[in-house]
Structure formats: structure tokens, C-alpha cells
Amino acid sequence: IFDINQDGRIDAKEFELCWQKWIRKIVRPVSALVVVDVQNDFISGSLSISNCPAQHNGEEVVEPINRLLDTVEFDCVYYSLDWHPENHVSFIDNVTQRKLHESSEIRDSKDAKTYDTVTFEGPPPFRQKLWPRHCVQNSWGAKLHENLKIVEGSPFIYKGTNPEVDSYSAFWDNSKLSATALSSELMGKGVTDCYICGIATDYCVGATACHSVELGYRTILISDASRGITLEDIEDTKQKLMDGHGVVINSDEVKPMVQ
Numbered sequence: 113i114f115d116i117n118q119d120g121r122i123d124a125k126e127f128e129l130c131w132q133k134w135i136r137k138i139v140r141p142v143s144a145l146v147v148v149d150v151q152n153d154f155i156s157g158s159l160s161i162s163n164c165p166a167q168h169n170g171e172e173v174v175e176p177i178n179r180l181l182d183t184v185e186f187d188c189v190y191y192s193l194d195w196h197p198e199n200h201v202s203f204i205d206n207v208t209q210r211k212l213h214e215s216s217e218i219r220d221s222k223d224a225k226t227y228d229t230v231t232f233e234g235p236p237p238f239r240q241k242l243w244p245r246h247c248v249q250n251s252w253g254a255k256l257h258e259n260l261k262i263v264e265g266s267p268f269i270y271k272g273t274n275p276e277v278d279s280y281s282a283f284w285d286n287s288k289l290s291a292t293a294l295s296s297e298l299m300g301k302g303v304t305d306c307y308i309c310g311i312a313t314d315y316c317v318g319a320t321a322c323h324s325v326e327l328g329y330r331t332i333l334i335s336d337a338s339r340g341i342t343l344e345d346i347e348d349t350k351q352k353l354m355d356g357h358g359v360v361i362n363s364d365e366v367k368p369m370v371q
């Protein structure tokens with residue numbers, strides 16, 4: 113890996129540089145907090161999770177997240193936003209504008225109802241859950257909750273912007289066609305530990321956490337700073353994350369190492 117000098121020795125300067133990088137990784141974890149989709153529509157708007165089976169109150173994530181931001185020194189903070197165009201594939205209102213694939217359980221798009229899953233024509237064909245219109249770009253519903261603390265200078269990660277593909281994870285869309293800026297941001301900061309919270313545990317928070325594990329980050333889902341849609345799916349999401357060696361903790365257990 114190293115340049116060998118003419119006298120057969122490792123280039124000292126290069127060694128020094130590598131060593132500085134390594135030692136940062138070894139003794140000094142670099143932490144990121146990713147706040148997922150704490151947006152009006154999921155809290156009190158068109159896709160309010162209080163109307164979903166788990167009947168969670170999305171507003172309850174705001175206080176623990178703000179407390180974390182006030183008390184824990186994360187090296188960096190990111191806010192993801194579900195950010196859909198009007199003609200987005202996930203909206204029930206738009207289902208008749210696209211072709212269903214012959215493998216779709218629901219064959220006539222006029223029969224499709226909110227929260228149904230259909231298979232759209234590809235290529236390749238893909239399954240899509242149909243949601244009420246939500247988080248339309250620049251609308252009130254797409255705004256972060258007004259009481260959520262925004263750490264100055266923290267990047268916003270916009271997802272679900274392509275009308276033809278949904279994006280639960282803040283890293284990749286559901287078909288993994290394209291990545292957001294998040295992974296290059298984390299890589300640029302040398303992040304080792306990814307703390308994830310927000311809405312919804314069983315959808316966007318879970319998908320983000322799974323991709324974080326896949327990318328090799330030590331991944332921590334902050335349970336009490338997250339709320340979800342279906343109790344069973346929330347439990348399955350946490351179990352799947354733990355099976356992948358992620359961890360699930362409460363916010364009072366979050367103690368990123370400080371230098």
C-alpha cells in the first residue's frame with residue numbers, strides 16, 4: 113500500500129497521513145444523527161400516523177430528538193425529507209395514470225384503495241404501497257415540524273423526488289436506482305456510527321437503518337425518538353436490524369464518545 117523509497121523504506125509522510133486516518137477510526141468514533149421525515153404530513157397531515165394501526169402520535173418524537181440535539185455532541189446531523197412531486201407513483205390519486213403489471217394482485221387500478229399494494233408495469237415490474245398524497249414538494253405537509261430543533265448548517269436530504277420510484281430510505285430509493293447525497297456526506301465526514309430516529313419506524317426509519325448497516329456503519333436506532341405505522345411491523349423492523357447487528361436503544365442510552 114505504501115510507496116517504498118529507493119532505500120527500501122516506507123515513505124514517512126504517507127505513513128503519517130495513513131496513521132492519522134486510522135487512529136481517528138480506532139480511538140475516535142465519528143457520529144451522525146439522521147433525523148428521518150419529521151414532517152407535518154406524517155404527524156398531523158394527510159398521512160398522519162395517528163390514523164394508522166399503531167395509532168402513534170408522531171409529535172412525540174420531537175421532544176426526545178430536541179433533547180438529544182441539546183445534550184449529545186453528534187459530529188454531524190442530517191434531516192431527511194420525503195419530497196414528492198405531484199405525480200408521484202406512491203399516491204393513490206395517481207394509480208390510474210400508470211399500468212398495473214399482470215402479476216398485480218389488484219388487476220384493475222380503479223379497485224385499488226389507499227394502503228393497498230399493487231404491482232406496476234416495469235421495467236422491471238415493482239411492488240408499490242399506495243399512500244394518501246403526502247409531502248408534496250414545498251407544501252406545508254412537507255415541512256419539518258415547527259418545534260423540531262434544526263442544527264444550523266445541517267444538510268437536508270431530499271428523497272422520493274423521482275415521480276416513478278418511491279424512496280423509504282434516506283440512502284437509496286426502493287429500487288436502488290439512485291442514491292441521495294447521504295452516503296457521500298457520511299463518507300466525507302469519516303462517520304463510523306449512524307444514529308437514526310424519526311418517522312416511520314417500520315418504513316423510512318427502518319429502511320434507512322437497514323441501508324446504514326449494509327454500508328458498514330455501526331447503526332443505532334433510537335426507539336423512543338421514533339414512531340411507526342403498524343406495531344407488528346415496528347417489532348419486525350427492530351428484530352431485522354438487530355439480526356444484522358444493528359442496535360436498538362432509547363435516547364437516554366445515547367452516549368457517543370466525545371474527544
Ligand code: VGL
Binds near residue numbers: 154
Ligand atoms: C413514509 C410512507 C410513505 C415514511 C414516506 O416517512 O415513513 N411512509 N412515504
Ligand code: ZN
Binds near residue numbers: 196202243246247
Ligand atoms: Zn412518501
